[in-house]
Amino acid sequence: MQSETRKQLLKLFTEAGDTFLSGQKISEQLGCSRTAVWKHIEDLRREGFEVEAVRRLGYRLKQMPDKLNANELQLGLKTKRFGWNVYDQESVPSTQQLAHQLAHEGAEEGTIVIAEEQTAGRGRLNRIWHSPKGTGIWMSVILRPSIPPQQAPQLTLLVAVAVAQTIQEVTNIVPDIKWPNDILLNGKKVVGILTELQADPDQVQAVIVGIGINVNQKQFPNDIASLATSLAIETGRTFHRPKIVQTLLQKLEQLYEQYLQHGFLPIKLLWEAYAITIGQQIVARTLNGAVRGTALGITDSGTLKLQTEDGAIHYIYSADIEIKKQ
Incomplete structure (x- = not known):
């Protein structure tokens, strides 16, 4: 989990896009000191973010790492x-x-x-x-x-x-x-x-x-x-x-x-x-055994509707599906 301050900082960068944000504006938006802003920026850099800093313009996020956090x-x-x-x-x-x-x-x-x-x-x-x-x-x-x-x-x-x-x-x-x-x-x-x-x-x-x-x-x-x-x-x-x-x-x-x-x-x-299943010849392997037939589609509840060779309709609630090659 991350702090609310960090979440707000990331939102600011998101909204700014390619525009620079001044340290003063960031500190006002976050309700913290300029020193605290600098520390948050340094934390982002340590985590792999590329944050550009330009004198009199402020900060701009150029690139973020491929990390899932x-x-x-x-x-x-x-x-x-x-x-x-x-x-x-x-x-x-x-x-x-x-x-x-x-x-x-x-x-x-x-x-x-x-x-x-x-x-x-x-x-x-x-x-x-x-x-x-x-x-x-x-x-x-x-x-x-x-x-x-x-x-x-x-x-x-x-x-x-x-x-x-x-x-x-x-x-x-x-x-x-x-x-x-x-x-x-x-x-x-x-x-x-x-x-x-x-x-x-x-x-x-x-x-x-x-x-x-x-x-x-x-x-x-x-x-x-x-x-x-x-x-x-x-x-x-x-x-x-x-x-x-x-x-x-x-x-x-x-x-x-x-x-x-x-x-x-x-x-x-x-x-x-x-859906690739509809209209195909399939084998549905359920806990009660395998059912072979044509997948007709799904019901309004999401259940698979299957018709066997004898014309009988089966409703499949849970199964492993194998599509038979034509």
Whole structure:
């Protein structure tokens, strides 16, 4: 966590853009001495920020490092709530684990937990999620929607849309979504999303959304190399990770507000525009066995609708989906 003074300073630099800010103006805005301003500037420099100082003009931020911490994430952040309460960690077993704890302790909606590395990152069904240091985005977001628990799976699809929109914006490549929330580029997984619930029988207390994005990895371990990819592998470029997080938080907040005001239908239509599953021959592997058939789409609640060869309709609430090659 960072001080309120540091948050205000980063907001000032964000609003100033390429304009210099005088030390006097900064001290007035922050309500602190010129000496304290200088100390804050020096702290930013030690953390890798390039702050230009020009006599009689003041200070201007020229460049920020590719670090996933509150300073970098909040400089230029355009959300109202999401991302303004940040728990940044160099290394954690799992951001989900810490986010669950914070949610139980009353952390506000829009709080994020983000780490440079996860040593025990996990996906659905407790699978390992490869989370090497300094290469990807490993984060969890705390939501507190006033919805009944049975509607919570809709948020999984909402997050998938926000991530897909973000990838499309930063790479100019349109990703695919495989139900419910696998994000694919050229058939390989680039993002994992894990949605978990804290709820009473009739009311959601918190939804903890874990998001893992493979950003700048150049290679993967042999056991997942044929299944996983990264933004860097697919584009031949490296990306500034804080900027991707900022874009994602902005899109997530917009979609979330739209969902709370207008329900799931607008999200459903957006999700279907990215969906690779619809119309495909698939195998849905559930806890009760495998179901083979054609994916017809999703219901208004987000459940997958599948038709088997005999014409029977099956509703899939949770499964691993394999798309059969035609």
